[in-house]
Amino acid sequence: MRDYLNSNEKNQFMVLQSIVQMMDGLRNSGVNGPKISSMLEDWTKRDNMTKAEHKNLKTSETFLRKFLASVYERLNSKEQDVIKKKLVKFDFKLIDDYTLKQIDRDIKDKITNAVLPRQQFYDWSSEIMAVKCNGCTQEWNTCQLHQVFDDNLVPESGFDCKNCKFAYTTGE
Structure with missing residues (x-):
């Protein structure tokens, strides 16, 4: 045994x-x-x-x-x-x-959609923007991130770049 x-x-x-x-x-x-x-x-x-x-x-x-x-x-x-x-x-x-069907639906939704606190999402968005949006020249309508940021109310970069409201350029 x-x-x-x-x-x-x-x-x-x-x-x-x-x-x-x-x-x-x-x-x-x-x-x-x-x-x-x-x-x-x-x-x-x-x-x-x-x-x-x-x-x-x-x-x-x-x-x-x-x-x-x-x-x-x-x-x-x-x-x-x-x-x-x-x-x-x-x-x-x-x-x-x-009730079981409701629970299954909730689980499937959580598998499909990530849920996290807004501030944590903004922090991660900033890190992604530092890699993908800094110096970006890609047009907004061809960028996958643009739609995600826009749908989730991520603040614009404030740099007024012609190609995308999230694009920016630092002096580095």
Whole structure:
């Protein structure tokens, strides 16, 4: 047996560990929630669980805990520390299809479009202009940067060059 988990196995382990934490009432968006024991009591009290279902759920909880403890104990201490740190930041949620599509759309948008603070964009634009626009004689309508700068409200150079409002020449 290996004393580490690959990334897929780690994710699977953390999902199962999160389920146990939910059973303990610890994973409800930071609010302690119902424990498996109270669920078993409530469902049984409302006569919404047979004795066999009660036994099966309780048994599944016991065996899940045994599995997780066994796997965790055979891992080396470094791997255990990695899992502890990741588990604190790990969570999963049940969401409806509409919300999932929104999240996917947002992710695709962030992959397609970079988002950064305006000042940082201006700073980078200045660095790019120092390389590309200083001494440039290219016409504005053939320059890829011109449209990007114009669309993103980058201030003009102020040099009034005939070819482009971002072009300039220093005395160097």
